Amino acid sequence: MPGLPPEVRKDGEPGWAGGLRKLYNSVVEEPLPDSFKDLLKKLDDSDDA
Template structure:
């Protein structure tokens, strides 16, 4: 399994799950296009990896172990 570089992983999120983009909570108004961009980003990161990518990642992990 690949780990997050520099300890940037989210310890509350199960391994293999992408981070979710959340709206601002600091009281600042966000631009009108931000909600649509957030939805698009979240839909893309939730798409499954193609099998060819999974195979490549597995080979890279195996090379690091050996």
């Protein structure tokens, strides 16, 4: 309903923040694919040259 304030928890954090934090943490904890690790290694090696 328009005009209503967003849900806020007692600690002042919006109600949706916990879900966003959970999603972020699941992405951060995902392992890197081997192809991405290989690309990072190539980039590091080219910086050393």
